[in-house]
Amino acid sequence: MSTLIDGKALAAKLRGELKEKVAEFKRTKGEIGLAVVLVGEDPASQVYVRNKIKACEEVGIRSYSYHLPAETSQSDVEALIDELVVSEKIDGILVQLPLPKHLDERKILRRIPHTKDVDGFCAENVGNLAMNRETIVACTPFGVMKMLEAYGIDPKGKSAVVLGRSNIVGKPMAMLLVNADATVTVCHSKTQNLKEVCAAADILVVAIGKAKFVTADMVKEGAVVIDVGMDRDENGKLCGDVDFENVKDKASYITPVPGGVGPMTITMLLYNTYIAASRR
Ligand code: GUN
Numbered sequence: 579m580s581t582l583i584d585g586k587a588l589a590a591k592l593r594g595e596l597k598e599k600v601a602e603f604k605r606t607k608g609e610i611g612l613a614v615v616l617v618g619e620d621p622a623s624q625v626y627v628r629n630k631i632k633a634c635e636e637v638g639i640r641s642y643s644y645h646l647p648a649e650t651s652q653s654d655v656e657a658l659i660d661e662l663v664v665s666e667k668i669d670g671i672l673v674q675l676p677l678p679k680h681l682d683e684r685k686i687l688r689r690i691p692h693t694k695d696v697d698g699f700c701a702e703n704v705g706n707l708a709m710n711r712e713t714i715v716a717c718t719p720f721g722v723m724k725m726l727e728a729y730g731i732d733p734k735g736k737s738a739v740v741l742g743r744s745n746i747v748g749k750p751m752a753m754l755l756v757n758a759d760a761t762v763t764v765c766h767s768k769t770q771n772l773k774e775v776c777a778a779a780d781i782l783v784v785a786i787g788k789a790k791f792v793t794a795d796m797v798k799e800g801a802v803v804i805d806v807g808m809d810r811d812e813n814g815k816l817c818g819d820v821d822f823e824n825v826k827d828k829a830s831y832i833t834p835v836p837g838g839v840g841p842m843t844i845t846m847l848l849y850n851t852y853i854a855a856s857r858r
Contacts, residue, residue, distance in 0.1 A: 721842030
């Protein structure tokens with residue numbers, strides 16, 4: 579039987595600690611502000627943004643919400659970002675992705691300076707991460723590292739496999755694990771012998787967005803399994819990229835969905851906003 583990595587409980591603990599730090603910051607240096615920009619009506623994005631704003635309130639960070647219509651022009655989105663960049667009230671700028679198709683995401687994100695890039699997406703922050711220097715780290719992989727740390731799982735010398743190579747999760751996750759002295763393999767849709775590669779992992783991080791993709795035969799006995807997925811099963815029920823019911827008895831540690839990585843992602847966004855304010 580495996581140990582459940584309780585992301586919800588860990589997130590609550592970290593948010594409690596952060597709330598005290600934010601209160602102390604406010605006493606001496608003033609408010610901390612996060613701007614959240616949502617363009618369009620994507621239902622999942624609306625839920626994520628709502629949760630982010632609620633979490634800000636919980637720890638005492640002031641949120642500034644900008645919900646723009648789906649047909650907003652490139653220049654109007656850029657003009658808003660430019661305003662937020664110079665605003666002294668704003669420590670962090672988050673543009674919820676994906677953006678509507680007619681918008682040039684890269685051009686928009688490039689207007690956010692690395693000091694306010696609380697998502698850790700920009701080239702400067704990613705470059706610093708690659709060089710193992712102080713930086714702002716993308717929230718989801720950062721949250722995964724915090725989970726490993728909280729449960730006393732040291733990646734040093736371990737074989738870690740990351741399933742997925744996105745800029746938001748897979749790539750920064752791999753860099754964090756390398757920086758923590760793991761031996762890292764990154765798998766993706768073109769990987770050969772995927773099952774064997776996964777089954778050799780001491781730590782398996784799964785972020786491919788396919789419901790219950792990782793089955794028990796892909797997991798080594800005693801492996802640590804981290805599920806970044808947020809999918810729906812055949813009955814429309816929320817589930818992860820890992821076939822939890824069948825994998826849980828094989829793993830030594832496993833994250834559930836929901837209640838695993840999800841709450842940690844938002845917590846690290848709050849943490850990154852606090853850090854950005856501290857470096858003002
Ligand atoms: N869309 C899905 N995940 C994320 C994230 O971590 N940050 C932003 N800005 N958009 C997302």
